[in-house]
Amino acid sequence: MQLLWLEEEDVISLLTMDDAIAAVEKAFFDHGMGQIQMPPKSYINFTKYEGDLRTMPAYLEGQDQAGVKIVNVHTRNPEIGLPTVMALLVLNSSKTGAPLSIMGATYLTSMRTGAAGAVAARCLARASSKVVGMVGAGVQARTQLLGLSKFFKIEHVIVSDTSIERAKSFEKDARAFQNCDYQLTTDVKDACNCDILVTTTPSRRAVVKESWIKPGTHINAIGADAKGKQELESNLTKKAKVIVDDIAQAVHSGEVNVPISEWVLKPEEIHAQIGEILTGKKPGRISEMEITIFDSTGLGIQDVAAGFAVYRKALETGRGTKLIL
Amino acid sequence: MQLLWLEEEDVISLLTMDDAIAAVEKAFFDHGMGQIQMPPKSYINFTKYEGDLRTMPAYLEGQDQAGVKIVNVHTRNPEIGLPTVMALLVLNSSKTGAPLSIMGATYLTSMRTGAAGAVAARCLARASSKVVGMVGAGVQARTQLLGLSKFFKIEHVIVSDTSIERAKSFEKDARAFQNCDYQLTTDVKDACNCDILVTTTPSRRAVVKESWIKPGTHINAIGADAKGKQELESNLTKKAKVIVDDIAQAVHSGEVNVPISEWVLKPEEIHAQIGEILTGKKPGRISEMEITIFDSTGLGIQDVAAGFAVYRKALETGRGTKLIL
Numbered sequence: 001m002q003l004l005w006l007e008e009e010d011v012i013s014l015l016t017m018d019d020a021i022a023a024v025e026k027a028f029f030d031h032g033m034g035q036i037q038m039p040p041k042s043y044i045n046f047t048k049y050e051g052d053l054r055t056m057p058a059y060l061e062g063q064d065q066a067g068v069k070i071v072n073v074h075t076r077n078p079e080i081g082l083p084t085v086m087a088l089l090v091l092n093s094s095k096t097g098a099p100l101s102i103m104g105a106t107y108l109t110s111m112r113t114g115a116a117g118a119v120a121a122r123c124l125a126r127a128s129s130k131v132v133g134m135v136g137a138g139v140q141a142r143t144q145l146l147g148l149s150k151f152f153k154i155e156h157v158i159v160s161d162t163s164i165e166r167a168k169s170f171e172k173d174a175r176a177f178q179n180c181d182y183q184l185t186t187d188v189k190d191a192c193n194c195d196i197l198v199t200t201t202p203s204r205r206a207v208v209k210e211s212w213i214k215p216g217t218h219i220n221a222i223g224a225d226a227k228g229k230q231e232l233e234s235n236l237t238k239k240a241k242v243i244v245d246d247i248a249q250a251v252h253s254g255e256v257n258v259p260i261s262e263w264v265l266k267p268e269e270i271h272a273q274i275g276e277i278l279t280g281k282k283p284g285r286i287s288e289m290e291i292t293i294f295d296s297t298g299l300g301i302q303d304v305a306a307g308f309a310v311y312r313k314a315l316e317t318g319r320g321t322k323l324i325l
Numbered sequence: 326m327q328l329l330w331l332e333e334e335d336v337i338s339l340l341t342m343d344d345a346i347a348a349v350e351k352a353f354f355d356h357g358m359g360q361i362q363m364p365p366k367s368y369i370n371f372t373k374y375e376g377d378l379r380t381m382p383a384y385l386e387g388q389d390q391a392g393v394k395i396v397n398v399h400t401r402n403p404e405i406g407l408p409t410v411m412a413l414l415v416l417n418s419s420k421t422g423a424p425l426s427i428m429g430a431t432y433l434t435s436m437r438t439g440a441a442g443a444v445a446a447r448c449l450a451r452a453s454s455k456v457v458g459m460v461g462a463g464v465q466a467r468t469q470l471l472g473l474s475k476f477f478k479i480e481h482v483i484v485s486d487t488s489i490e491r492a493k494s495f496e497k498d499a500r501a502f503q504n505c506d507y508q509l510t511t512d513v514k515d516a517c518n519c520d521i522l523v524t525t526t527p528s529r530r531a532v533v534k535e536s537w538i539k540p541g542t543h544i545n546a547i548g549a550d551a552k553g554k555q556e557l558e559s560n561l562t563k564k565a566k567v568i569v570d571d572i573a574q575a576v577h578s579g580e581v582n583v584p585i586s587e588w589v590l591k592p593e594e595i596h597a598q599i600g601e602i603l604t605g606k607k608p609g610r611i612s613e614m615e616i617t618i619f620d621s622t623g624l625g626i627q628d629v630a631a632g633f634a635v636y637r638k639a640l641e642t643g644r645g646t647k648l649i650l
Contacts, residue, residue, distance in 0.1 A: 049421075
């Protein structure tokens with residue numbers, strides 16, 4: 001028996017944002033149709049090393065695509081020159097259970113998250129959106145802007161980061177795919193003067209104030225992915241129309257987890273899961289004045305769908321290393 | 326970054342039963358000490374293909390060994406020449422989260438299960454046990470007898486299987502490590518005339534009757550690993566002293582799951598987890614006349630402990646294929 005090993009460089013060369021968007025949109029649609037299986041993420045905690053390991057099995061029934069992502073978060077890794085997050089994705093045949101491919105999935109994770117933001121903004125942001133505000137200018141911010149650039153005629157990007165050097169580095173990289181005006185700042189408030197706001201920080205306190213957000217803004221809240229994390233003031237989630245990727249995950253670990261734990265937001269006040277909007281079960285934006293928030297926690301079905309897109313392309317192009325099992 | 330790929334042949338050449346027993350005993354001991362993390366197995370069901378995919382993350386805190394096994398069960402695979410069960414094991418550094426090694430884990434799964442049976446029998450069977458009865462003569466039966474051969478002076482093995490050809494093939498293979506008298510039969514009752522009985526069938530009805538079991542017998546009940554599976558008559562679990570590997574898994578999917586669902590056995594009547602006996606928290610066998618049952622469901626900590634034993638040996642011997650992540 002053989003399986004295909006794809007290292008990060010293979011995945012980087014094979015996975016385009018267009019592929020990622022197509023895969024993630026299909027995954028969200030199937031989620032909306034109830035045609036998926038996604039057991040809860042399980043966590044192992046390495047308390048003494050300030051890290052954890054997350055296991056994310058998922059199955060898209062309609063596409064017959066199954067797999068498991070294994071991903072760590074070790075916040076002290078950069079001190080020793082390692083990435084905070086490293087991911088592997090195993091794809092399995094639903095028909096025989098055999099492993100088909102194993103791939104480095106760190107880049108894929110960032111791409112499928114950018115794709116999720118793009119799909120959500122296309123559903124929820126005003127179509128005329130021209131100004132994008134970024135809170136946080138790290139790796140995730142790059143793929144978020146890349147995703148948005150596929151659907152919006154962006155004229156102006158306001159990049160805020162606690163480090164102006166990081167903001168500069170972001171502009172340099174982002175100009176490769178999005179050439180327009182860039183405004184760099186260390187003040188989050190400046191970035192909020194936009195049509196689409198993207199937050200990608202690891203914050204545990206609200207860095208975006210309710211009063212800074214104009215009517216009609218759409219917010220992609222990407223950073224919060226664990227209990228206690230929060231980027232937006234709790235009142236903002238109360239005031240806005242909130243759409244999540246998966247209600248169970250979001251309540252537990254998404255942007256809404258803190259407002260819910262504070263009793264500011266009730267779970268039943270969450271408007272919809274994104275798949276319910278894509279499948280037409282619930283409306284998206286219904287006025288130019290609404291504030292909409294997409295709370296992205298990151299789903300195993302996004303990884304598996306994007307992973308199969310990579311695997312197919314690898315088979316077509318002969319890329320990767322065959323391993324004997 | 327590099328990680329080590331070990332194919333099944335590598336694992337077969339590296340993993341001895343002595344290694345597996347040492348690893349599994351340590352895993353059970355740590356389980357008894359409460360020094361492990363083992364989120365519940367999660368299942369994806371491929372209903373239309375009569376298969377499933379199980380994800381088993383585990384962490385031995387004391388050994389700093391973490392990993393995830395991904396294993397399928399597709400009962401119709403043999404029709405197309407594929408194994409029913411195929412497993413992969415990913416080992417991760419607890420310190421950095423980085424994947425260290427990926428290995429084929431089908432052989433490892435069978436070996437760690439044989440090791441569990443051996444460790445349990447050493448705790449629970451009479452030390453003078455000489456006669457082993459086997460119900461089922463498949464792959465799992467081989468590693469069970471191999472494990473027992475490390476601790477007992479076996480003089481006689483009674484092998485029962487619905488296919489006498491399978492029993493013959495078992496004897497041929499088993500003689501390589503256990504040379505003694507073999508008795509082959511298609512009658513389960515014959516095999517029950519023994520000191521240690523080992524059941525390794527995929528049965529969903531009790532094939533071993535209570536009245537066939539002599540006082541003093543120890544039974545390793547290996548086959549039942551999913552809801553509805555059962556090899557021993559429910560009354561037998563009521564009458565005997567029952568020891569499980571993990572109470573939560575056993576109640577859900579072990580040999581005791583059917584007796585409990587029938588209200589014949591109460592969960593609180595389960596005597597102990599094997600780790601509680603290894604750590605001296607609870608007594609094992611206390612008379613020559615007791616019937617003892619070890620209900621093995623198979624734990625992620627067994628896989629991870631055995632996997633690290635393989636990984637270390639691979640590093641020492643230079644075996645395996647380095648992959649760039």
